Amino acid sequence: xxxxxxxxxxxxxxxxxxxxxxxxxxxxxxxxxxxxxxxxxxxxxxxxxxxxxxxxxxxxxxxxxxxxxxxxxxxxxxxxxxxxxxxxxxxxxxxxxxxxxxxxxxxxxxxxxxxxxxxxxxxxxxxxxxxxxxxxxxxxxxxxxxxxxxxxxxxxxxxxxxxxxxxxxxxxxxxxxxxxxxxxxxxxxxxxxxxxxxxxxxxxxxxxxxxxxxxxxxxxxxxxxxxxxxxxxxxxxxxxxxxxxxxxxxxxxxxxxxxxxxxxxxxxxxxxxxxxxxxxxxxxxxxxxxxxxxxxxxxxxxxxxxxxxxxxxxxxxxxxxxxxxxxxxxxxxxxxxxxxxxxxxxxxxxxxxxxxxxxxxxxxxxxxxxxxxxxxxxxxxxxxxxxxxxxxxxxxxxxxxxxxxxxxxxxxxxxxxxxxxxxxxxxxxxxxxxxxxxxxxxxxxxxxxxxxxxxxxxxxxxxxxxxxxxxxxxxxxxxxxxxxxxxxxxxxxxxxxxxxxxxxxxxxxxxxxxxxxxxxxxxxxxxxxxxxxxxxxxx
Numbered sequence: 001x002x003x004x005x006x007x008x009x010x011x012x013x014x015x016x017x018x019x020x021x022x023x024x025x026x027x028x029x030x031x032x033x034x035x036x037x038x039x040x041x042x043x044x045x046x047x048x049x050x051x052x053x054x055x056x057x058x059x060x061x062x063x064x065x066x067x068x069x070x071x072x073x074x075x076x077x078x079x080x081x082x083x084x085x086x087x088x089x090x091x092x093x094x095x096x097x098x099x100x101x102x103x104x105x106x107x108x109x110x111x112x113x114x115x116x117x118x119x120x121x122x123x124x125x126x127x128x129x130x131x132x133x134x135x136x137x138x139x140x141x142x143x144x145x146x147x148x149x150x151x152x153x154x155x156x157x158x159x160x161x162x163x164x165x166x167x168x169x170x171x172x173x174x175x176x177x178x179x180x181x182x183x184x185x186x187x188x189x190x191x192x193x194x195x196x197x198x199x200x201x202x203x204x205x206x207x208x209x210x211x212x213x214x215x216x217x218x219x220x221x222x223x224x225x226x227x228x229x230x231x232x233x234x235x236x237x238x239x240x241x242x243x244x245x246x247x248x249x250x251x252x253x254x255x256x257x258x259x260x261x262x263x264x265x266x267x268x269x270x271x272x273x274x275x276x277x278x279x280x281x282x283x284x285x286x287x288x289x290x291x292x293x294x295x296x297x298x299x300x301x302x303x304x305x306x307x308x309x310x311x312x313x314x315x316x317x318x319x320x321x322x323x324x325x326x327x328x329x330x331x332x333x334x335x336x337x338x339x340x341x342x343x344x345x346x347x348x349x350x351x352x353x354x355x356x357x358x359x360x361x362x363x364x365x366x367x368x369x370x371x372x373x374x375x376x377x378x379x380x381x382x383x384x385x386x387x388x389x390x391x392x393x394x395x396x397x398x399x400x401x402x403x404x405x406x407x408x409x410x411x412x413x414x415x416x417x418x419x420x421x422x423x424x425x426x427x428x429x430x431x432x433x434x435x436x437x438x439x440x441x442x443x444x445x446x447x448x449x450x451x452x453x454x455x456x457x458x459x460x461x462x463x464x465x466x467x468x469x470x471x472x473x474x475x476x477x478x479x480x481x482x483x484x485x486x487x488x489x490x491x492x493x494x495x496x497x498x499x500x501x502x503x504x505x506x507x508x509x510x511x512x513x514x515x516x517x518x519x520x521x522x523x524x525x526x527x528x529x530x531x532x533x534x535x536x537x538x539x
């Protein structure tokens with residue numbers, strides 16, 4: 001065996017040492033066969049197994065190595081595979097040329113595919129004639145997977161938009177991807193081997209960079225870090241990067257990986273946004289004071305004319321004054337809505353665990369006090385808890401329920417249902433809905449439903465400023481949720497929105513038993529104008 005393995009470097013002149021060992025010292029031969037982890041298969045010129053070791057028996061599917069004697073690959077592999085293996089054996093036996101360390105994919109007896117490093121050596125007798133074949137197969141699957149993984153990582157690094165740089169423990173660059181070349185202006189050949197700090201940051205930032213890499217190499221976790229970057233042409237830019245240690249297979253620290261990106265434009269946009277918000281605040285102040293003052297004058301003096309001089313005015317003049325007053329009121333409401341819309345994106349969120357049913361009950365009570373003799377039936381299903389800002393969640397329900405009441409006023413009775421889609425597997429998200437039997441709308445015209453000043457019905461038919469649903473959309477989005485609607489003309493509409501499920505920390509509270517609905521019309525939320533008490537109808 002030893003002689004055969006040594007002879008692999010001498011072309012086709014293989015000697016008979018293997019057979020000499022087998023004949024002269026069978027015990028040594030047995031030991032060599034069994035201690036080797038590689039699969040060893042000895043075949044005759046007809047590709048029949050003469051001997052195999054334990055590793056080969058396991059691979060070929062034999063209980064004992066002796067079970068394979070006299071058998072061929074056809075006894076262990078599918079017909080097509082066995083033919084392929086036989087043809088390869090015969091090629092080597094005919095040519096006398098060995099195949100050394102060939103990487104092949106082979107299928108074991110159990111059908112599993114393996115990568116193998118295969119060596120096939122023709123064995124010769126004392127006269128030089130070929131009398132058999134020695135096959136040595138080493139499992140290469142783990143190595144192949146490692147090669148594929150390394151190739152995949154190399155492809156990711158090579159095509160990444162972020163600069164990815166690896167640094168040795170001495171602070172010298174060991175790899176430099178294409179994005180790093182574009183960002184800093186140095187080619188990989190120019191960068192590799194250089195100290196990283198002087199190449200990527202200006203002089204005043206070198207100490208900070210070196211110190212940060214030292215701390216990361218020592219085990220400190222580096223969060224997103226922002227600093228000034230320096231390009232080859234002297235250009236400075238804002239950059240953010242993260243750094244983490246690179247480990248060897250045995251757990252030793254090889255160096256540090258840096259992922260960096262140019263955030264100059266993002267910082268400029270952030271500054272521009274801050275300036276825009278400042279201007280918006282100034283505009284809001286102007287609207288709330290400068291515009292309201294003349295509007296108040298119009299409303300006040302037109303009211304004086306109506307109240308004190310209506311008897312002296314012709315009927316058409318009185319109608320004109322009323323139009324002026326109505327316009328002033330509508331303009332005031334529009335100003336209020338726009339101010340609410342502009343403030344909404346800047347108000348801090350105060351998230352907490354909430355039982356929405358309590359909020360819905362309060363909103364329904366408030367709406368009931370503003371209705372005349374209308375008959376409206378509310379159905380409140382069970383509403384699971386969620387994580388939300390209570391003020392914003394109340395406003396969401398106020399706007400959606402007010403819309404439902406408004407657009408169902410031609411129905412007798414109007415029917416409005418508040419509920420949730422039950423999905424116990426979706427514990428991280430709650431889906432609520434408000435459904436009415438009102439006039440509905442055509443879904444073909446619903447693309448701008450949640451835009452500011454977007455209306456699907458004229459102001460003459462239904463009052464409003466066209467801001468209410470835009471406010472709802474913005475409030476839901478601030479919670480990280482989604483909102484959509486489904487409707488049919490003259491058959492009502494349903495508005496759905498999602499919120500996060502209840503958190504596990506903070507001010508948690510549970511839903512009281514009395515507030516858990518059963519999906520039926522809740523008699524406590526049918527009111528009568530004269531008797532707004534539990535058990536009566538909502539007007």
